[in-house]
Amino acid sequence: MARLTRAESQARTREQLVSTAKELFLAEGYWATSLEKVADAAGYSKGAVYSNFRNKxxxxxxxxxxxxxxxxxxxxxxxxxxxxxxxxxxxxxxxxxxxxxxxxxxxxxxxxxxxxxxxxxxxxxxxxxxxxxxxxxxxxxxxxxxxxxxxxxxxxxxxxxxxxxxxxxxxxxxxxxxxxxxxxxxxxxxxxxxxxxx
Incomplete structure (x- = not known):
């Protein structure tokens, strides 16, 4: 299987973060869901979140x-x-x-x-x-x-x-x-x- 390009990898990370955030926001609410919680649940560092999104x-x-x-x-x-x-x-x-x-x-x-x-x-x-x-x-x-x-x-x-x-x-x-x-x-x-x- 071919290795993902940097852009493909970043797009996949972004997609997984959005999917995880969606689950958490819908289950727990906007205020109760921190960026740290999203990063942990998606299996990424908080830095990965900030490299894709400026803020919550x-x-x-x-x-x-x-x-x-x-x-x-x-x-x-x-x-x-x-x-x-x-x-x-x-x-x-x-x-x-x-x-x-x-x-x-x-x-x-x-x-x-x-x-x-x-x-x-x-x-x-x-x-x-x-x-x-x-x-x-x-x-x-x-x-x-x-x-x-x-x-x-x-x-x-x-x-x-x-x-x-x-x-x-x-x-x-x-x-x-x-x-x-x-x-x-x-x-x-x-x-x-x-x-x-x-």
Whole structure:
């Protein structure tokens, strides 16, 4: 087997650190997880962490990026292969039922957002990431509206912001009370699209 290049080795180390930090942040929370704990659990020195990330905030941003990428893929898979808009919303609802309100993920998002509120640079980084998520959601909405010939009275960007905001709020509520149904989100979308509510 060929030896890894320095860049490949560093990429692998970074990936393992992000994966380990994700497990620890989700299990124990942002504040309770130190960089030392991440390094130990991943089998690296603290120096290896600092050679890949400036600080814990930067590591947490990488963890959130990984979680968001995973969830975006899961949403696309949940809607793939569905022939009607109603079926796609059913797929989205299935994803939402399994995901929205996950206590560890919701707590991490809220804990980190609270942490960065006084740091303009980190707030800007988080805002950029939120804008990227809204952009991906806007593209997904536009593609589906175009494919099915549906026109909405508001821009797709506004729909994206509303759906994301409703999803985040619902996530926080479901983290507290899992009995709250996710259909609150998908039925709102069905109403906006003129589809029957189940």
């Amino acid at each position: 905030d930067e590591l947490c941003l990488a963890v959130l990026d990984a979680i968001h990428a995973e969830q975006a893929e899961r949403i696309v898979r949940a809607m793939a292969g569905k022939e009607t808009l109603a079926e796609r919303l059913d797929g989205l609802e299935k994803w939402a039922e399994e995901t929205i309100g996950d206590q560890s993920w919701t707590a991490l998002e809220v804990e980190f957002a609270t942490n960065v509120r006084r740091d303009e640079r980190l707030r800007a980084e988080l805002a950029d990431r939120d804008a990227t998520i809204r952009g991906m959601l806007t593209d997904l909405i536009r593609e589906n509206l175009t494919e099915f010939g549906v026109e909405l009275p508001v821009p797709a960007e506004d729909v994206s912001a509303a759906v994301l905001s409703l999803g985040i709020g619902l996530g926080v509520q479901r983290a507290i009370d899992p009995s709250i149904p996710v259909r609150v989100l998908t039925d709102t979308m069905r109403i906006a699209l003129g589809l029957p509510v189940r």
